[in-house]
Amino acid sequence: MAKNIFYAQSGGVTAVINASACGVIETARTYRSVGKVFAGKNGIIGALEEELIDTSKESRSVIASLRYTPAGAFGSCRYKLKGFEESEAEYVRIIDVFKAHNIGYFFYNGGGDSQDTANKVSQISADLGYPITCIGIPKTVDNDLPFTDCCPGFGSVAKYVAVSTREAGLDVASMSASSTKVFVLEVMGRHAGWIAAAAGLAKDEKNDPPHIILFPEIDFDKQLFLNKVKDTVSKVGYCVVVASEGTQYADGRFVADAGLKDAFGHIQLGGVAPTLVNMIKEAHGYKCHWALADYLQRAARHIASKTDVDQAYAMGKAAVDFAVAGKNAVMPTIVRANTQKYRWSIGSAPLSKVANVEKKMPRNYISRDGFGITPKGRDYLAPLIVGEDYPPFKNGLPQYARLKNTLLKKKLSRFSQKQ
Amino acid sequence: MAKNIFYAQSGGVTAVINASACGVIETARTYRSVGKVFAGKNGIIGALEEELIDTSKESRSVIASLRYTPAGAFGSCRYKLKGFEESEAEYVRIIDVFKAHNIGYFFYNGGGDSQDTANKVSQISADLGYPITCIGIPKTVDNDLPFTDCCPGFGSVAKYVAVSTREAGLDVASMSASSTKVFVLEVMGRHAGWIAAAAGLAKDEKNDPPHIILFPEIDFDKQLFLNKVKDTVSKVGYCVVVASEGTQYADGRFVADAGLKDAFGHIQLGGVAPTLVNMIKEAHGYKCHWALADYLQRAARHIASKTDVDQAYAMGKAAVDFAVAGKNAVMPTIVRANTQKYRWSIGSAPLSKVANVEKKMPRNYISRDGFGITPKGRDYLAPLIVGEDYPPFKNGLPQYARLKNTLLKKKLSRFSQKQ
Numbered sequence: 063m064a065k066n067i068f069y070a071q072s073g074g075v076t077a078v079i080n081a082s083a084c085g086v087i088e089t090a091r092t093y094r095s096v097g098k099v100f101a102g103k104n105g106i107i108g109a110l111e112e113e114l115i116d117t118s119k120e121s122r123s124v125i126a127s128l129r130y131t132p133a134g135a136f137g138s139c140r141y142k143l144k145g146f147e148e149s150e151a152e153y154v155r156i157i158d159v160f161k162a163h164n165i166g167y168f169f170y171n172g173g174g175d176s177q178d179t180a181n182k183v184s185q186i187s188a189d190l191g192y193p194i195t196c197i198g199i200p201k202t203v204d205n206d207l208p209f210t211d212c213c214p215g216f217g218s219v220a221k222y223v224a225v226s227t228r229e230a231g232l233d234v235a236s237m238s239a240s241s242t243k244v245f246v247l248e249v250m251g252r253h254a255g256w257i258a259a260a261a262g263l264a265k266d267e268k269n270d271p272p273h274i275i276l277f278p279e280i281d282f283d284k285q286l287f288l289n290k291v292k293d294t295v296s297k298v299g300y301c302v303v304v305a306s307e308g309t310q311y312a313d314g315r316f317v318a319d320a321g322l323k324d325a326f327g328h329i330q331l332g333g334v335a336p337t338l339v340n341m342i343k344e345a346h347g348y349k350c351h352w353a354l355a356d357y358l359q360r361a362a363r364h365i366a367s368k369t370d371v372d373q374a375y376a377m378g379k380a381a382v383d384f385a386v387a388g389k390n391a392v393m394p395t396i397v398r399a400n401t402q403k404y405r406w407s408i409g410s411a412p413l414s415k416v417a418n419v420e421k422k423m424p425r426n427y428i429s430r431d432g433f434g435i436t437p438k439g440r441d442y443l444a445p446l447i448v449g450e451d452y453p454p455f456k457n458g459l460p461q462y463a464r465l466k467n468t469l470l471k472k473k474l475s476r477f478s479q480k481q
Numbered sequence: 482m483a484k485n486i487f488y489a490q491s492g493g494v495t496a497v498i499n500a501s502a503c504g505v506i507e508t509a510r511t512y513r514s515v516g517k518v519f520a521g522k523n524g525i526i527g528a529l530e531e532e533l534i535d536t537s538k539e540s541r542s543v544i545a546s547l548r549y550t551p552a553g554a555f556g557s558c559r560y561k562l563k564g565f566e567e568s569e570a571e572y573v574r575i576i577d578v579f580k581a582h583n584i585g586y587f588f589y590n591g592g593g594d595s596q597d598t599a600n601k602v603s604q605i606s607a608d609l610g611y612p613i614t615c616i617g618i619p620k621t622v623d624n625d626l627p628f629t630d631c632c633p634g635f636g637s638v639a640k641y642v643a644v645s646t647r648e649a650g651l652d653v654a655s656m657s658a659s660s661t662k663v664f665v666l667e668v669m670g671r672h673a674g675w676i677a678a679a680a681g682l683a684k685d686e687k688n689d690p691p692h693i694i695l696f697p698e699i700d701f702d703k704q705l706f707l708n709k710v711k712d713t714v715s716k717v718g719y720c721v722v723v724a725s726e727g728t729q730y731a732d733g734r735f736v737a738d739a740g741l742k743d744a745f746g747h748i749q750l751g752g753v754a755p756t757l758v759n760m761i762k763e764a765h766g767y768k769c770h771w772a773l774a775d776y777l778q779r780a781a782r783h784i785a786s787k788t789d790v791d792q793a794y795a796m797g798k799a800a801v802d803f804a805v806a807g808k809n810a811v812m813p814t815i816v817r818a819n820t821q822k823y824r825w826s827i828g829s830a831p832l833s834k835v836a837n838v839e840k841k842m843p844r845n846y847i848s849r850d851g852f853g854i855t856p857k858g859r860d861y862l863a864p865l866i867v868g869e870d871y872p873p874f875k876n877g878l879p880q881y882a883r884l885k886n887t888l889l890k891k892k893l894s895r896f897s898q899k900q
Binding site: 071074075077103104105107131132133134135137138139140141221224225226228229230232233234235236237238239240241245247263264333336351352353354355356357358360361362363364365367369444447448449450452455457458459460462 | 553659666770867874877
């Protein structure tokens with residue numbers, strides 16, 4: 063009997079991770095040699111708790127709608143399996159669940175940690191005599207996975223940030239004569255400045271916003287920053303700043319750690335944007351506004367990049383194709399062709415090499431003064447936001463997938479975890 | 482010689498105020514009986530400083546692109562003219578500038594304050610023997626103008642908030658098993674809860690987000706709120722809160738005033754969202770995320786409501802039609818037909834009655850518990866976000882108007898203001 067697939071979503075979700083799920087399920091349905099696709103309810107937790115969603119219960123049209131539905135339709139989780147020594151019971155449990163449901167394939171859709179877990183499951187399942195074909199499917203808005211030219215999820219958040227920067231920039235420009243002079247947008251990206259860098263795509267002409275980008279890769283120098291804000295307001299009339307949440311001082315302190323205390327004396331992490339705004343007000347007295355996009359940026363399927371959606375789908379499809387072709391412990395990757403016009407194809411990387419490597423912005427993508435992107439950085443980023451892929455709307459709102467998420471009947475006893 | 486039009490943008494800009502400008506300019510170009518349209522550089526400040534933009538220098542296609550360009554293409558301002566007694570010199574100056582440039586029409590595109598100013602200019606110009614035809618063009622994301630069924634600018638921010646709530650809601654739902662349980666989105670609206678209410682349109686089924694809406698019209702009760710958050714997390718698994726920036730306690734204190742102090746002991750206004758998040762963390766220990774949309778929400782032309790765009794354009798067009806028809810000191814309004822299917826037409830209201838009246842949410846639009854909208858509220862709001870009207874994109878980014886904004890040659894000496 064053809065082995066089933068276990069598919070799980072991991073870590074922070076994106077506007078296009080369900081497009082990868084769509085690629086997996088639609089492709090698996092075309093192969094006779096593979097069985098059904100079971101999705102983990104809340105990711106790998108679903109495997110541990112034997113909560114497996116039977117995607118064969120969903121209609122073809124519902125599965126198709128995953129392509130344009132943001133976030134994780136089966137639930138994701140932040141849960142990292144440790145090494146075999148420490149987490150033996152969990153690995154054994156996962157293999158037991160896989161055995162009980164005739165699962166021969168494990169597709170793990172996530173970032174670096176998830177690729178590491180998929181790699182370990184591949185090794186340990188073989189050691190335990192029930193070898194599972196494990197394929198990683200890349201996903202992270204942070205764009206920090208190695209080997210792949212970019213990560214599905216990044217292009218869409220990049221587009222959201224570039225579009226929002228352009229739009230908010232026009233707003234500040236309109237108001238600056240008598241009111242707001244500075245606007246600060248705080249964006250995600252953890253230790254890598256890719257998302258902040260994408261804001262730079264909004265700039266077509268010299269004085270266009272953003273005027274200042276703050277990267278985690280560049281030590282924050284308060285005085286240099288304040289000078290640059292003042293220069294920009296003098297020259298352009300207003301200043302738009304896009305700051306990565308991970309912006310930090312040379313000594314490693316986060317700028318977000320502003321020493322705010324609440325009424326009870328508890329320290330509050332203030333966020334980069336309000337901290338910068340306080341600095342600017344204090345130094346220059348300008349009226350400032352700021353925004354924190356948070357989940358809005360990574361959930362904004364309504365303004366997703368078509369390139370990103372296509373790549374996310376292709377990674378899901380490739381995972382199935384790879385598995386059927388007998389590959390194991392690999393992750394499909396996006397390979398950029400060395401051509402003038404942007405072209406990409408699918409490659410692969412061994413999971414053992416992908417795991418736990420963080421790809422930061424190359425220094426030559428960041429301008430010499432540290433506040434912008436270079437033409438090289440722009441060349442890398444620009445194609446990733448190209449194309450619109452609007453979801454269908456009804457009554458003014460996007461119509462996203464509603465799944466039944468029917469669970470398989472459990473066959474095993476409850477997993478009691480000792481931690 | 483046909484009199485020219487002076488058009489000025491006022492106050493906070495919107496995704497569609499330029500659509501009104503487009504309506505004014507395109508319509509004025511069709512009438513032989515009116516001259517050119519001059520726009521105030523930075524709103525009414527342009528009249529005081531005799532900085533008049535000659536829109537006849539812009540091509541037909543550039544003017545057409547104003548329809549899909551957010552923010553204020555000629556610059557707006559926050560500047561309120563006081564009564565004639567206090568601000569006589571300013572009124573006289575404006576009339577002088579109008580005379581010098583053969584301006585016979587003043588179209589003021591703004592909120593309540595602007596309608597008040599337009600009304601005063603109409604009266605004072607007549608008293609000074611140079612009568613100006615003054616037409617107000619409604620604009621405010623806050624939707625708080627009286628007489629008009631809704632205000633251009635509101636429908637688009639409403640759509641942005643509803644779409645973002647739906648998308649971020651899916652994100653939190655995905656993460657809630659092991660990570661974020663509560664998401665708080667802070668939105669604009671000043672003293673009126675219209676924008677927050679619009680988030681309620683994202684809810685199609687009982688357990689859909691948003692689960693809690695906080696309105697300025699409803700006294701904030703911390704314990705009730707915290708109980709509702711806990712109940713929602715227990716029942717649904719997660720909780721999405723949309724909070725108006727103007728949310729306040731029964732004694733009038735803003736919730737945003739959280740008593741935060743920085744390292745120097747300065748009081749920091751924390752924002753509603755982070756304040757609520759701190760409360761929730763302290764009471765329940767849930768992991769929370771929050772977003773502050775700020776300018777992003779009112780500049781988001783990429784997800785504007787087609788209904789809103791059409792109405793904004795129609796208000797600009799009506800202003801010219803009214804003026805040509807000899808009306809004065811009026812504002813065109815949007816009149817909702819009493820039909821099942823949403824239909825609207827253009828009415829008018831005297832500026833004297835519009836000025837300085839703030840329309841808040843009717844209590845019967847807000848659910849009995851104060852945390853949601855009623856079917857009546859939904860019926861009012863729903864049609865305003867209907868329809869998409871995407872701007873053209875190039876290389877993944879919306880292509881917004883770039884105007885030359887050529888200034889007229891000055892004819893008067895510099896205005897020196899005594900205040």
